[in-house]
Amino acid sequence: MSEFVKIAKTSDLPDPGKGTYEIEDSVVVLVHVGGRFYCLNDVCTHDGGPLGEGHLCGHAIACPRHGAQFDVRTGAALTMPATEGTVIHEVKIEGDDIYVRLNED
Numbered sequence: 621m622s623e624f625v626k627i628a629k630t631s632d633l634p635d636p637g638k639g640t641y642e643i644e645d646s647v648v649v650l651v652h653v654g655g656r657f658y659c660l661n662d663v664c665t666h667d668g669g670p671l672g673e674g675h676l677c678g679h680a681i682a683c684p685r686h687g688a689q690f691d692v693r694t695g696a697a698l699t700m701p702a703t704e705g706t707v708i709h710e711v712k713i714e715g716d717d718i719y720v721r722l723n724e725d
């Protein structure tokens with residue numbers, strides 16, 4: 621199992637807001653919404669679109685390529701053309717620091 625890695629400070633992202641970060645060989649999207657932080661793969665399960673460049677609306681992030689939406693809390697695919705959820709990662713806050721542990725599923 622991978623370790624928690626510090627990737628940002630809580631003040632780095634407005635609420636709502638998002639950013640992309642590299643952990644090891646993976647690119648992830650960190651989302652701040654409703655006072656909480658969530659982390660998911662940057663890769664859309666439809667055709668590999670960069671979710672971090674998508675529009676955030678509430679707890680849904682829309683892929684910029686064909687518009688599939690994913691729930692940032694669960695990774696679930698909410699709309700077509702995606703039919704498969706994306707992977708979410710564990711987030712831990714310590715003080716002002718945000719740590720993420722990659723889910724290797």
Ligand code: FES
Binds near residue numbers: 666683686687702
């Ligand atoms: S690549 Fe994301 S909706 Fe098509």
